Amino acid sequence: MKAFTAYLMGYKTALRNGRMWMALYLFNVLFAFLSAFPLSGFLSKTVGQSLAFTRSLQGFDYTFLRDFLREYGQGFGQIMDQALVYAVLYLLLSVLLIGGVLAVFRRWAEPFRWAAFWQGCTHFFWRMLRLSIYFLLLHGAVLALFGFVFFKMGIGSSLLELDTEESIIRAGRIILPLYLLAAVLVFMLHDYAKIHVVQVDQRWLFRPIWQAIRLVFRNFGKVALLYLLNVASFLLLTGLYWWLSGLVKGGGIGGIFLFGQAFVIGRIGLKLVNLGSATWLYQQFPVDSKT
Amino acid sequence: MRLRFACRPRSIPLQPIHPYFCYLYLLKLHETMYLRPFIASIIILLALPRVFSQNQPPSLRTASYDMQVRLDTAQKKVFGNEILYWKNPSADTVRELQFHLYYNAFKNTESTFVKEQGGFGLFLEAMKEHCGWSWMDIQSMRDEYGNDLTQQMHFIHPDDDNAEDQTVLRVPLPRPVLPGASIRVELEWVAKLPRSGMRTGYKREYYFMAQWFPKVGVYEPAGTRFAEKGQWNCHQYHANVEYYSDFGLYNVAITVPKGFVVGASGTLMGTKEAGDTQTWTYQAEDVIDFTWTASPHFVEVKEEYKGIQLRLLFYPYHLHLAPRYLTVIHDAIDFCAEHFGPYPYPGLTIVDPPLHGTFSSAMEYPSIITTAAVCVLPQGVKTPEILIAHEFVHQYFGQVVATNEQEEAWLDEGITNYYEARIMDEYYGSQTSTIDFLGFKMGNMNSNRADFFGLSDPQVSEIARTSWQFKEASYHTITYSKTTLLLRTLEGMVGTETLDEIMRTYYERWKFRHPGGKDFIAVANEVVFQKFGPLFGENLDWFFEQGLYGTGMCDYAVAAIANTPKPDRAGIFKGLDHCVQPVTDTTEEAYHSVVTLHRLGELRFPLEVRIQFEDGKTITEQWDGKARSKEFSYEGTTKVVSAEIDPEQKIYLDKNFLNNSLNLEPERAGVRQRVFQFMLWMQQIMQSISVFA
Numbered sequence: 003m004k005a006f007t008a009y010l011m012g013y014k015t016a017l018r019n020g021r022m023w024m025a026l027y028l029f030n031v032l033f034a035f036l037s038a039f040p041l042s043g044f045l046s047k048t049v050g051q052s053l054a055f056t057r058s059l060q061g062f063d064y065t066f067l068r069d070f071l072r073e074y075g076q077g078f079g080q081i082m083d084q085a086l087v088y089a090v091l092y093l094l095l096s097v098l099l100i101g102g103v104l105a106v107f108r109r110w111a112e113p114f115r116w117a118a119f120w121q122g123c124t125h126f127f128w129r130m131l132r133l134s135i136y137f138l139l140l141h142g143a144v145l146a147l148f149g150f151v152f153f154k155m156g157i158g159s160s161l162l163e164l165d166t167e168e169s170i171i172r173a174g175r176i177i178l179p180l181y182l183l184a185a186v187l188v189f190m191l192h193d194y195a196k197i198h199v200v201q202v203d204q205r206w207l208f209r210p211i212w213q214a215i216r217l218v219f220r221n222f223g224k225v226a227l228l229y230l231l232n233v234a235s236f237l238l239l240t241g242l243y244w245w246l247s248g249l250v251k252g253g254g255i256g257g258i259f260l261f262g263q264a265f266v267i268g269r270i271g272l273k274l275v276n277l278g279s280a281t282w283l284y285q286q287f288p289v290d291s292k293t
Numbered sequence: 294m295r296l297r298f299a300c301r302p303r304s305i306p307l308q309p310i311h312p313y314f315c316y317l318y319l320l321k322l323h324e325t326m327y328l329r330p331f332i333a334s335i336i337i338l339l340a341l342p343r344v345f346s347q348n349q350p351p352s353l354r355t356a357s358y359d360m361q362v363r364l365d366t367a368q369k370k371v372f373g374n375e376i377l378y379w380k381n382p383s384a385d386t387v388r389e390l391q392f393h394l395y396y397n398a399f400k401n402t403e404s405t406f407v408k409e410q411g412g413f414g415l416f417l418e419a420m421k422e423h424c425g426w427s428w429m430d431i432q433s434m435r436d437e438y439g440n441d442l443t444q445q446m447h448f449i450h451p452d453d454d455n456a457e458d459q460t461v462l463r464v465p466l467p468r469p470v471l472p473g474a475s476i477r478v479e480l481e482w483v484a485k486l487p488r489s490g491m492r493t494g495y496k497r498e499y500y501f502m503a504q505w506f507p508k509v510g511v512y513e514p515a516g517t518r519f520a521e522k523g524q525w526n527c528h529q530y531h532a533n534v535e536y537y538s539d540f541g542l543y544n545v546a547i548t549v550p551k552g553f554v555v556g557a558s559g560t561l562m563g564t565k566e567a568g569d570t571q572t573w574t575y576q577a578e579d580v581i582d583f584t585w586t587a588s589p590h591f592v593e594v595k596e597e598y599k600g601i602q603l604r605l606l607f608y609p610y611h612l613h614l615a616p617r618y619l620t621v622i623h624d625a626i627d628f629c630a631e632h633f634g635p636y637p638y639p640g641l642t643i644v645d646p647p648l649h650g651t652f653s654s655a656m657e658y659p660s661i662i663t664t665a666a667v668c669v670l671p672q673g674v675k676t677p678e679i680l681i682a683h684e685f686v687h688q689y690f691g692q693v694v695a696t697n698e699q700e701e702a703w704l705d706e707g708i709t710n711y712y713e714a715r716i717m718d719e720y721y722g723s724q725t726s727t728i729d730f731l732g733f734k735m736g737n738m739n740s741n742r743a744d745f746f747g748l749s750d751p752q753v754s755e756i757a758r759t760s761w762q763f764k765e766a767s768y769h770t771i772t773y774s775k776t777t778l779l780l781r782t783l784e785g786m787v788g789t790e791t792l793d794e795i796m797r798t799y800y801e802r803w804k805f806r807h808p809g810g811k812d813f814i815a816v817a818n819e820v821v822f823q824k825f826g827p828l829f830g831e832n833l834d835w836f837f838e839q840g841l842y843g844t845g846m847c848d849y850a851v852a853a854i855a856n857t858p859k860p861d862r863a864g865i866f867k868g869l870d871h872c873v874q875p876v877t878d879t880t881e882e883a884y885h886s887v888v889t890l891h892r893l894g895e896l897r898f899p900l901e902v903r904i905q906f907e908d909g910k911t912i913t914e915q916w917d918g919k920a921r922s923k924e925f926s927y928e929g930t931t932k933v934v935s936a937e938i939d940p941e942q943k944i945y946l947d948k949n950f951l952n953n954s955l956n957l958e959p960e961r962a963g964v965r966q967r968v969f970q971f972m973l974w975m976q977q978i979m980q981s982i983s984v985f986a
Contacts, residue, residue: 030976038972045964053937053954059963064724064735068743069951085975092979096986134986141985162489165497167648167667168610189984255966262973269980 004286005227011110012232012279016271019106019114019278026099026270031263033092037085044081048074097134101126103274104200107281122200129199132207137192144188148181190229193277194218197284221287228283232276239268351637352540352579352805355380356509363548363570364587369488369495373506375480378541381470383514385523388469390478391449392462393538395504396429398530399487399494403457405450406491409532409761425488431462431507437477440467452529452761460530462507482507489652491532499646500587501653501663504536508582511539511697511807518697518809528699531761533768535698536582540805543583548572554593556606556642557585558659579637579805580659581695586644598623599630602640608647610668614677618643618664621678624720625685632712632793633689633800641688643681655680657687673730675721679737683713693804701810702768703756703841707776708796714738714777738781738945745774746948752844757810778946779840782898785943786829786836787821795820810841829899836898840946845895849918849938850952852889856932859883886933890916890923893952898944905935934958 016023049055049070058066071078105122106114156173157164164170195214204210218225243265250261359376381387398406399420420426434442446464450456470476484505487494493503510527513520520526526537547555551571559577566572577583586606594605594615605618622643626636642661646653654665662684666677690712691698691705698705717726717737726737735743745751753767756776760768784792799808799816818832829836839845859882861875888904902914908931916923916938927933937954939947947953 030979033979034972034975037975038968041971042964042968045967046959046961049951050959050961050964051956052951053935053956054951056956056960056963059960059966062732062734065739065742065950068739068747069949072746073949073951089975089979089982093982093986096983100986130986138985162649162651164648166608166610167669171669255962255969259969259973262976266973266976266980269977273980273983 004283005224005231008224008228008279008283008286009231009275010279011282012275012277015107015110015278015282016274018110019274021114021116022103022106022119023267023271023274025119026103026274027267029095029099030092030266030270033088033095037088040081040084044074044077048077094131097130098123098127100196100277101130101200103277104196104281107278108200110278110282126200129205129207130196133192133195133199133211136207136211137188137195140188141185144181144184148177148184152177186229186233190225191215191218193229193280194225194284197277197281201284217284217287224283225280228279229276232272232279235275236269236272239265239272243268350542350579353380353382354541354579355382355512355539357541358506358543358545358583360506360543360545360583361548362506362545364500364550364553366498366500366550369486371484371486371502371505373480373482373484375482375506377478377480377509378475379470379478379509380475381472381512382539383512383523384472385514386469386471387512387523388466389525390464390466390476391510391525391527392464393504393508393510393527393530394429394431394460394462395493395508395530396427396484396487396490397459399425399427399490400459401426401457403455404460404530405453405455405458406460406530406532408455410491411532420488420490423488425490425494427485427487427490427494429482429484429507431480431482433479433481434464435479436466436468437479438468442466442478450529451527452531455529458529461510461527480507489649492653492656494652496649496652498588498590499650501584501644501646501650502586503584503653503656503658504530504582506583508538511537513807517807518811519700526697526700531699533763534760535702537695537697537699537807538581540579540581540695543575543577543580545577545583545585546572546574547585547587549587550589552589553587554589554591554606555585555587556591556604556644556661558583558642558661560602560639577638577659581692582658584658584661586653586661590647594619598626601626601636601638604640604642605645606642607645611645611647611666613668614645614666614670617672617677618645618681621681621720622685625682625716628712628716628719629686629689633797634804636688637693637804638688641685645677655684657684657691659692660688662687671730673725673728675717675727675729678721679713679717679727682716683709686712686716689800689804694800695805695807696809697807698760700759701757702760702772703776704808704810704813706772707756708780710741710773711777711780712796714741714781738777741774741777741781742945744770745778751775751948752846755842755844757841781945782840782943783817783833783836785939785941785945786898787825791821791824794824839896843895846948847896847898847944847946848892848894848948848952849900849944850891850893850949851936851938851955852891852922854886854888854933854936854955854957856884856886856957859885859928881930883928883930884932886927886929888925888927888933888936890925890936890938892918892921892923894948896946898946900939900944901941903937903940904933905937907932907934932957 045055054066054069057063102119102123105126106119109118152173155177156170191214194217195211198214198217199207199210202210247258247261250257253261357378360373362371362373364371379390398404401407431443431446434446436442442464446462448459449461449463450458451461466476486500489496493501493505495501510525513524513526515522528534528537543559545557547557548570549555551566551569553571555573557573557575558580559575562574562576564571564573575585590608591606592609592612594607594612596603596619603619603622605615607615622641630636638660640660644653644661644663645666646663648667651665654663656663662681664677664680664684670676686709687705690696690708694705696704714737722729723736723738725734727740728735748767748770750765753765754763754771756771756779760772763771780792795817798820799813802816803812814834814837817837818834821829821833863873863875865872888902890902897918900916900918902916902925904912904914904925904927906912910931914925935954935956939953942950
C-alpha cells in the first residue's frame with residue numbers, strides 16, 4: 003500500500019511545486035529553441051525558395067532528403083553538431099537542477115521557495131555530477147555485459163559460421179527483456195542514490211551509494227512496485243501521445259507543436275512525480291535501513 | 294571439304310539443320326564452284342524441314358552437355374563424367390577449345406579473382422581456417438576420334454599476366470572443327486568444392502553448385518559484338534564479373550546421398566534410388582548454364598502459375614515467407630509477360646538459402662534463382678521481393694538475351710535493375726517499394742538515384758566498361774544504378790510506352806542470341822525514329838554517347854526570376870519632331886519578366902520548363918538544354934512567381950532536384966514547420982537523455 007500512497011504523493015508533490023515544473027519546462031524549451039534556431043536561416047537560404055521543399059512538407063520524401071543532405075549536408079551537419087552540444091549542455095543543466103529538485107522534495111510539505119531550489123542546485127551539483135558519471139559507467143558496463151552474452155549466445159564465434167539466424171532471435175528474446183530489467187534497476191538505484199545523497203548530505207559518495215543500494219534491496223518489493231507504477235505512467239503517456247498525434251495532424255503545424263509541448267510538459271511532470279514519490283517512500287523507511 | 298552433317302550428339306534428338314549453319318556452309322562453298330549447285334541443293338533440302346518445323350529449338354544449341362555427376366558429401370567433392378557437344382557457329386576452322394574452370398579461382402590466394410577481391414574478406418578467412426579452398430582437375434579429355442587431349446591442354450590468362458591463375462584452360466584440337474561442324478569431347482573430372490565461396494560451394498549440409506563444371510567458352514564469329522574476326526571469348530574469372538556462355542541442351546544426372554532434395558535448372562525428368570544414393574535427372578533446353586542445389590533440409594512449396602511450374606526451396610524456418618515470395622513472383626511473371634513476352638522456360642525454382650548459405654544469395658541462373666531473407670524480416674522491408682523481381686527479370690535479360698556480362702554488364706544488370714525498379718514501384722508503390730518501415734519510406738527508383746549520386750565520385754567510370762576494370766568499388770553502382778537512371782531518363786524523354794516497345798523489340802530480336810551494346814542502341818534508334826521521326830535528331834547516339842560512354846553529370850538549375858516594371862513608352866517614334874511624353878498607366882502596371890536557367894553539368898537533354906504567373910496562368914516552355922545559360926522573357930501585366938525545370942522529373946539523371954525550381958517568395962510557413970518539428974525532436978531527445986542526470 004505504501005507504494006501506491008507514495009505514487010499519489012508524487013503527484014501531490016509535483017503539483018505543489020508547479021513553478022519548479024514550469025521552470026524545468028522553460029529550460030527545455032530554451033535549449034531546444036537555441037539548437038533549432040539556426041535551422042530557420044539555413045533552410046531559408048538553401049531550399050526555402052525551391053518547389054521541391056514545398057512539396058516535401060506533405061510527408062516523408064526520401065528523394066528530397068537525399069538531395070538535401072548531399073547538397074547541403076555540410077551546413078546541416080554543423081547545425082546538428084551544434085544541437086549535440088546543446089544536448090550535452092542540457093544534460094549538465096539537468097544534473098545541476100536535479101539537486102535543487104531533490105532539495106525541495108526533501109521538505110516536501112513546505113511551500114516552494116526559489117532560494118531553496120537554487121541553493122540545492124549549487125550545493126549538490128558536483129556530487130550529482132559524479133553520481134551521474136558513475137551510473138553512466140555502470141549503464142555502459144551492464145550494456146557491454148549483456149551485449150557480450152547476446153553475442154556469445156546468439157552468434158558465437160562468427161556470423162558466417164552461424165547455422166541459422168534463429169539463434170540470434172532466440173538470444174534477443176531472452177537477453178533483451180533481461181537487459182531492460184537490469185537497466186531499469188540501475189536507473190532505480192541511481193534515483194535512490196541521489197535521494198539518499200541529498201537527504202544525508204554527506205561529502206563522500208561511495209558510502210551513500212552503497213547505503214542506497216542496500217536500502218533498495220531491503221525494501222525491494224515497495225521500491226520496485228513504485229518504480230513500475232512510474233514506468234507504466236510514462237508508457238501510458240507516450241502511448242496516448244502516439245495515438246492522439248495522428249488525430250491532431252489536421253490541426254496544422256501549430257496544433258502539432260502545441261500538442262508536442264503538452265507531451266513534454268507531461269514528461270517533465272512525470273519525472274517530478276517519480277522523484278517526489280521515491281523521496282516520500284524513502285522518508286517512510288526506518289532510519290536503520292538507511293545506514 | 295568434309296561435311297559432317299551426320300555428326301549428332303548422342304543424347305540430342307536428331308533435328309533438322311539450323312538455317313544459320315546452312316548459311317555458313319554456303320559461304321564456305323564458294324571455293325568449290327563445281328560442287329556448288331549440287332551441295333547447295335542438299336543443304337536447302339536439309340534446311341527446309343527446319344524452316345517449317347514447329348518444334349525447332351529457339352537457340353543454336355552451340356554447346357550442349359550430357360553429364361553424370363556424383364556429390365561426395367564426405368570429401369566435399371563432385372566427380373563428373375561430361376560429354377560436350379560443341380558446334381562451330383562460325384565460318385572459321387576452329388583449332389582449339391577454351392574452357393572455364395571457375396573453381397580454380399578459389400584455389401589459392403594468387404588467383405586473379407582473389408587478388409581483385411582485395412583479400413576476399415571474411416570468406417577468405419573462413420576458407421583459410423577450414424582449408425575450404427577449391428579446385429577443378431580434369432583427369433581425362435578425349436575427342437570423338439579417340440584422341441587424348443589431356444596432354445596438350447594448358448592454362449592461359451588472356452586478361453592479365455597472372456601465371457598463377459588457372460581459370461581458363463586451352464585445349465588444342467588435333468582435328469580442327471570445320472565451319473558449322475560439331476565436335477564431341479568426353480571429360481572426366483573432379484571438383485573440390487569451395488567452402489562458402491563466392492556464389493557457389495557448400496556450408497554444412499547446404500550445397501549450391503554454380504559454375505561448377507568445365508564449361509566451354511563462347512566462340513564469337515566475326516561481326517559478333519566486338520569481334521572483328523572469329524575468336525574465343527573466354528575470360529578469366531574476375532572478382533566483379535559474372536558469366537557469358539552459349540546456349541545448349543543439358544542432360545544432367547546428379548547423384549546425391551539419399552534424403553537430399555535437389556533443385557536445378559530445367560525440368561526434373563525422374564529420380565532413381567540405388568543403395569544410399571539417389572539420382573536426380575534433369576533436362577534443360579536452350580539454356581546458357583546449368584546450376585543445382587542440394588540439401589537434406591529443404592522443404593518445398595510447389596505451385597503452377599499461368600502454366601509455369603513454380604518450386605520454392607526453403608529451410609523450414611523460412612517457410613512462412615512463402616506467400617511473400619509467391620506474390621512477388623506472380624507480379625514479376627505478369628509484368629514480364631506483358632512487356633516482353635511469355636516466360637521462356639517450363640519452370641522456375643526459387644531457392645531461399647539458409648543464413649550459412651548466404652554466399653549463394655541474390656543470383657540468377659537459367660530457371661533457378663536465389664533470394665535472401667531472415668525469418669523476422671518486417672513486411673515493410675522488401676529485400677526478398679526486390680531480389681526475386683530482379684533475378685526473375687534476368688531470365689529475360691541475361692539468360693535468354695544472353696549478353697556478355699563480363700564485357701558489357703550494363704546490358705543485363707542495368708536493364709534488369711531498371712525493370713526491377715519498375716516492377717517494384719508498380720506493385721509496391723513508388724515511395725515505399727524498398728522500405729516502408731517505422732515511418733521511413735524509400736522507393737526503388739529513388740534508392741537507385743540515391744545510390745548513384747551517393748558515390749564518392751560518380752564520375753569515376755563510364756557505364757560501358759569491362760567489368761573488372763571498374764575502379765574504386767564503383768562497378769555495382771555504375772552498372773546497376775546509373776544504367777537504371779539512364780533508362781529512366783530515356784523513358785522520361787520518349788515515354789514509357791516507347792521505352793517498353795524498345796525493350797520488347799530488343800528482346801524479340803535477340804532472344805537466344807548474344808547481342809552487344811551496339812545492337813541495343815540500334816533497336817532504340819529504330820523504334821524511336823519510327824515513332825517520333827527526327828524529333829530527337831537522326832538517332833539517339835547523342836544520348837547513349839553521353840550516358841553510356843561518358844562520365845559527365847547532369848544538373849540544371851533555375852538561376853533567377855526577375856520582374857522589372859516596364860518603363861513608360863517615351864521618346865521619338867514616327868515624326869522626328871514629335872516627342873512622345875511618358876504616359877503612366879495608373880490602372881495596370883506592366884512587367885518585363887525574365888527567367889534565367891543554367892546548365893551546370895556536362896550532360897545535355899531536352900527538357901520542359903514550367904513558368905507560373907501571379908494570376909495563376911502557367912506556361913510550359915521547351916528547352917533543348919544545350920546552352921550553358923538560357924533566358925525566357927515575358928511582357929505583361931502579371932509577374933512570374935515561379936519557374937521549374939523538368940517538373941515531372943523526366944530527366945532522372947539530374948543530380949539535384951532542389952535547384953530545378955525557384956519560387957519568388959520563400960516558403961516561410963514551410964521553414965517554420967520544419968524548425969518547429971526539429972525543435973520538438975530536440976525537446977524529446979533532451980528530455981530523454983536527462984534520465985542520466
